[in-house]
Amino acid sequence: MSTKSNARRPRRIQLTARDERVVRIVHELAMATVEQVQLLEFGEKNRSRAQTRLGVLRQAGYLETLAGRAPNAPAVWVVSRRGVKAFGLEETDASVERVKYGRLSHDLAVTDCRVRIMLACREPGLELLAWRREEELRATTIRHGVLPDALFQVGRQDGDRAPKSTFALECEVSEKGERALKQKYANFGAYYYGGKFEQDFGTRALRVLVLVRPEPGASGAGFVRRMTTMATTVGVTFVRVAELATFLNLSPAELFFRPVWSQPGVDGPVPLFPGGATHAQQQVA
Numbered sequence: 470m471s472t473k474s475n476a477r478r479p480r481r482i483q484l485t486a487r488d489e490r491v492v493r494i495v496h497e498l499a500m501a502t503v504e505q506v507q508l509l510e511f512g513e514k515n516r517s518r519a520q521t522r523l524g525v526l527r528q529a530g531y532l533e534t535l536a537g538r539a540p541n542a543p544a545v546w547v548v549s550r551r552g553v554k555a556f557g558l559e560e561t562d563a564s565v566e567r568v569k570y571g572r573l574s575h576d577l578a579v580t581d582c583r584v585r586i587m588l589a590c591r592e593p594g595l596e597l598l599a600w601r602r603e604e605e606l607r608a609t610t611i612r613h614g615v616l617p618d619a620l621f622q623v624g625r626q627d628g629d630r631a632p633k634s635t636f637a638l639e640c641e642v643s644e645k646g647e648r649a650l651k652q653k654y655a656n657f658g659a660y661y662y663g664g665k666f667e668q669d670f671g672t673r674a675l676r677v678l679v680l681v682r683p684e685p686g687a688s689g690a691g692f693v694r695r696m697t698t699m700a701t702t703v704g705v706t707f708v709r710v711a712e713l714a715t716f717l718n719l720s721p722a723e724l725f726f727r728p729v730w731s732q733p734g735v736d737g738p739v740p741l742f743p744g745g746a747t748h749a750q751q752q753v754a
Contacts, residue, residue, distance in 0.1 A: 479530030479551065489556060491522060492531055495548050496558050498580050499602070500535070502543045505584045531555060535573075545577070578640045579618045581717055582680060586621065589724035594626040598633065609669050614656035617677070620670070623725070625742060634742070635675050640713065642682045644692065651703055658705040676741070677705070678730075680713040689714065693731050701733040708733060709741065 482488075487510065494509055495501045507519035523546055526532045531552035535545040553560055583600065590597035599622045610616055617637035624633050637657075657677055660666050667673050679700075681692040689712040700708040709730040719727055728738040 480528045482525060482529045484529075488522065488526060488531075491526060492548060492552055492556055493558070495532060495546050496553070496556075498583065500545050500547045500576070501580065502545060502577065504543070505580060506546070508584055508588060526552075545573070575618075575640060575642050578642050578680075578682065578713060579638065582638060582640065582713075583619065583621075585717060585719070585721070585724060586623075588721040590623060592721050595725065596624040598622040598624050610660070613660040613665055614652070615660050622672075625725075633672070633674060635670065635672050636741075637675065637677045639677060639679045640682070641679060641692075641696070642713070644684060644687070647699065650696070650699055654700050654705045654708065655703045657708075658703055661705075661707065675707055677708045678741075679708055679710045680716050681710065682713040697731040697733055706733045709739070 490510055491506060494506055498505060503516065503520050503523060506523065507513075507516050511519040511522075523532060527534065527546075530549060532546050533549045535547065538545065548556075548558065552558070586600075587597055589595060599620075601620045603616060603618055606620055607616060618640050619638040620635065621638065622633055622635045624631060654677075661673075661675055666675060679696055681689065681696060683689045683692045693710050693712060696710045697708070700706070700710070709732055711730045715729050716724075719729070725742045726740050726744050728740045730739050730741065732739045
């Protein structure tokens with residue numbers, strides 16, 4: 470699969486500060502849909518403005534879209550070589566030529582999660598301190614049989630305290646075999662409980678967030694129960710499991726505080742941070 474570029478010479482445009490932010494957002498995310506850019510820069514009700522500006526930046530040669538997508542599939546935007554050079558951006562493994570097309574659905578789901586987390590960390594008292602992609606983690610974690618989709622850290626103001634929480638993100642968008650999944654989470658357990666995670670990242674404050682998307686017609690709740698039971702069986706209690714659709718539908722104020730997560734050994738859903746629904750309701754109000 471290639472990218473769609475302009476057949477004509479790039480059109481000269483008067484760049485705005487927002488144009489530069491849009492290009493930098495797409496570069497930061499590696500690739501992005503209109504909705505993802507819209508949520509981060511234009512707001513929930515401004516899809517047409519986001520679409521128009523992305524189109525202008527494509528005509529100017531700063532952005533491209535991946536070719537070969539189904540007619541009803543959302544366009545996937547990437548920064549062109551011209552855009553990387555014009556804005557002084559770093560050429561990374563996420564460049565146009567290195568997009569893993571066979572994993573596109575999975576990678577876009579991870580980006581959907583990242584966008585929601587970025588928005589949630591704009592809420593008062595929260596800050597996204599770091600985000601490391603799979604490619605950045607590989608050299609450190611793969612030797613332990615662990616390679617999360619992302620690792621991120623959130624700072625939280627809690628009275629006079631400012632705790633930091635570290636999360637590994639795992640998006641399961643297809644139901645893998647039980648043996649492979651058990652091995653994956655057993656490896657996570659050995660990595661964490663054996664102290665190697667703390668040596669590598671300087672913290673023991675880890676929770677593994679597992680977001681599941683069932684196959685069409687399958688039960689999402691059943692998938693969550695299966696993953697939670699599996700984590701319980703291998704003794705990995707720092708796992709939290711939720712449906713991907715549920716997570717993506719949370720408002721930014723609710724994302725860390727709404728009790729929607731299944732935790733091994735705990736009856737009923739739990740939040741990621743204390744306060745739960747009460748905090749979320751106060752923020753929404």
